Amino acid sequence: MVETGVRTRTRQAILDAAVVVLSRDSSASLSEVAREAGVGRTTLHRYFPERSDLVQAIGTFTLERIAVATDRAKLDVGPAREAVVRLCREYFELLGDVLSLVFTDPQFSSGLDWHEESESDLALLALVRRGHQDGSIDRGLTPEWVQQALWALLYAAWAFVRECGVSRHEALGQCLRSLERMLHPGDQATG
Amino acid sequence: MVETGVRTRTRQAILDAAVVVLSRDSSASLSEVAREAGVGRTTLHRYFPERSDLVQAIGTFTLERIAVATDRAKLDVGPAREAVVRLCREYFELLGDVLSLVFTDPQFSSGLDWHEESESDLALLALVRRGHQDGSIDRGLTPEWVQQALWALLYAAWAFVRECGVSRHEALGQCLRSLERMLHPGDQATG
DNA sequence: CCAAAACGGAACATTCGTGTTCCACTACTG
DNA sequence: CAGTAGTGGAACACGAATGTTCCGTTTTGG
Known part of the structure; x- marks a missing residue:
């Protein structure tokens, strides 16, 4: 679980997508965030196990x-x-x-x-x-x-x-x- | 279904409560709105069948x-x-x-x-x-x-x-x- | 006082988001 | 080439909110 370049990049992509989606609708589903990030919902949960983790990030x-x-x-x-x-x-x-x-x-x-x-x-x-x-x-x-x-x-x-x-x-x-x-x-x- | 005074008063109470609750959290549940209004959830649905009706009101x-x-x-x-x-x-x-x-x-x-x-x-x-x-x-x-x-x-x-x-x-x-x-x-x- | 109107609670089916697990596929890397 | 990290999809269980129905109780108003 080292901080490889791929991981940080994926993480940032999710974070950016979350900002875009949630700024439009703060109660949007995580599926929408994942789709906006061009990422599977599974992957999203790998980086942010719970919604609150994403929000806090x-x-x-x-x-x-x-x-x-x-x-x-x-x-x-x-x-x-x-x-x-x-x-x-x-x-x-x-x-x-x-x-x-x-x-x-x-x-x-x-x-x-x-x-x-x-x-x-x-x-x-x-x-x-x-x-x-x-x-x-x-x-x-x-x-x-x-x-x-x-x-x-x-x-x-x-x-x-x-x-x-x-x-x-x-x-x-x-x-x-x-x-x-x-x-x-x-x-x-x-x- | 005439516009008796009771109905308008209840309707207004629900509307006011909805504003208070939803201004704190726009994704609050209808139960919370009903509780704030001092009204049963059933009654709320009688006046506003769907959430969208309440929002539009x-x-x-x-x-x-x-x-x-x-x-x-x-x-x-x-x-x-x-x-x-x-x-x-x-x-x-x-x-x-x-x-x-x-x-x-x-x-x-x-x-x-x-x-x-x-x-x-x-x-x-x-x-x-x-x-x-x-x-x-x-x-x-x-x-x-x-x-x-x-x-x-x-x-x-x-x-x-x-x-x-x-x-x-x-x-x-x-x-x-x-x-x-x-x-x-x-x-x-x-x- | 009595009938109609309004209300509240319980129960139910349904939908939706969430969090998890499992497995197959791809890409990088030694 | 083999192994590993990373990914994505399918399926599942679970809980919460929603919308509906039914019925007994309270309130209103003629």
């Missing part, structure tokens, strides 16, 4: 991606608001379909470091606080809310692509512009 | 709520941006748990006027275009994107309440502030 997989994105965004460089926007861009590009899963379905975000303990989440919260201090982020928005809104806009951008047939680039543009303006501390009347 | 129910909210917001009064914010507030207050359903699960928004044909949706799109003309909404944001983002922020606000234990009022405040700033045509550098 997706969760871990996602956490890794998030960590990478957070790292790439270099959150401690430059004004905080710009860093948040960079982070959003990285998320968009690295997460794809996974987004729908973690955002809409609680089953993928349970049983792990989620949601309070994740290092990346804490980094984002700290970043927003820095933005409050350096004046680049509206002090009327709490860090926790910014986090929520960031994910929501990301999901919206992805849905924009899937449902409205907009290009990824166009959707990301609208998303980042919205985020930028949302965070910007303006002199508009306070709601 | 929720869809229709939601459309009605949306129509009411759109009406109350008086979209043709005042600056367009303020009208959008009013609409968002009405949505938040009238939709509650239903939000999670229509937003995350496609099964509730299929088989109806959804999504392209709904009168309320068209009204929102037209409203944004009016905002482009009267200069109250950033011309860099397309009407379709504003629609997506509006729903996303609404969902974020609701999740904020459910997951972070924030008060409805506080969550709505953050949501509306974000929306307002997002739409505002500022003089910030263009992304």
Whole structure:
């Protein structure tokens, strides 16, 4: 049961297929996942004995991606608001379909470091606080809310692509512009 | 089989319970829905013979709520941006748990006027275009994107309440502030 | 008060997803 | 070429959800 190249490749194919299928319908059957992966159901069970194993693997997989994105965004460089926007861009590009899963379905975000303990989440919260201090982020928005809104806009951008047939680039543009303006501390009347 | 008061009341109780239960887990069993409604599973099947009937009823129910909210917001009064914010507030207050359903699960928004044909949706799109003309909404944001983002922020606000234990009022405040700033045509550098 | 309406529980058949086992086939590798 | 890892299909048992029927009980309303 060594980690040969074939095994890791098959495993990844199943994982990718699972993300695609389950992001469309989180209660899809394992047969559908296997078919999407171009793999027999038997093989799928060889890699992930139970459904919960597959779900948890997706969760871990996602956490890794998030960590990478957070790292790439270099959150401690430059004004905080710009860093948040960079982070959003990285998320968009690295997460794809996974987004729908973690955002809409609680089953993928349970049983792990989620949601309070994740290092990346804490980094984002700290970043927003820095933005409050350096004046680049509206002090009327709490860090926790910014986090929520960031994910929501990301999901919206992805849905924009899937449902409205907009290009990824166009959707990301609208998303980042919205985020930028949302965070910007303006002199508009306070709601 | 006349429309006695008892029947409508029972039907509504089931519908409400279904929204609560299914918004937590869209693949919950009908037994759970019946229990939440304080009703026997037999009775539930009397009103909604198949699961799909219940799902569709929720869809229709939601459309009605949306129509009411759109009406109350008086979209043709005042600056367009303020009208959008009013609409968002009405949505938040009238939709509650239903939000999670229509937003995350496609099964509730299929088989109806959804999504392209709904009168309320068209009204929102037209409203944004009016905002482009009267200069109250950033011309860099397309009407379709504003629609997506509006729903996303609404969902974020609701999740904020459910997951972070924030008060409805506080969550709505953050949501509306974000929306307002997002739409505002500022003089910030263009992304 | 009495009949009709509405309800709840038990039981049943059916379907579907799941998890498992067994066996034959293919591909790589020494 | 032989052996082994990997695969896929068929078949099976099991449980859960669904949809239906039947019947006794409660509630409603004229």
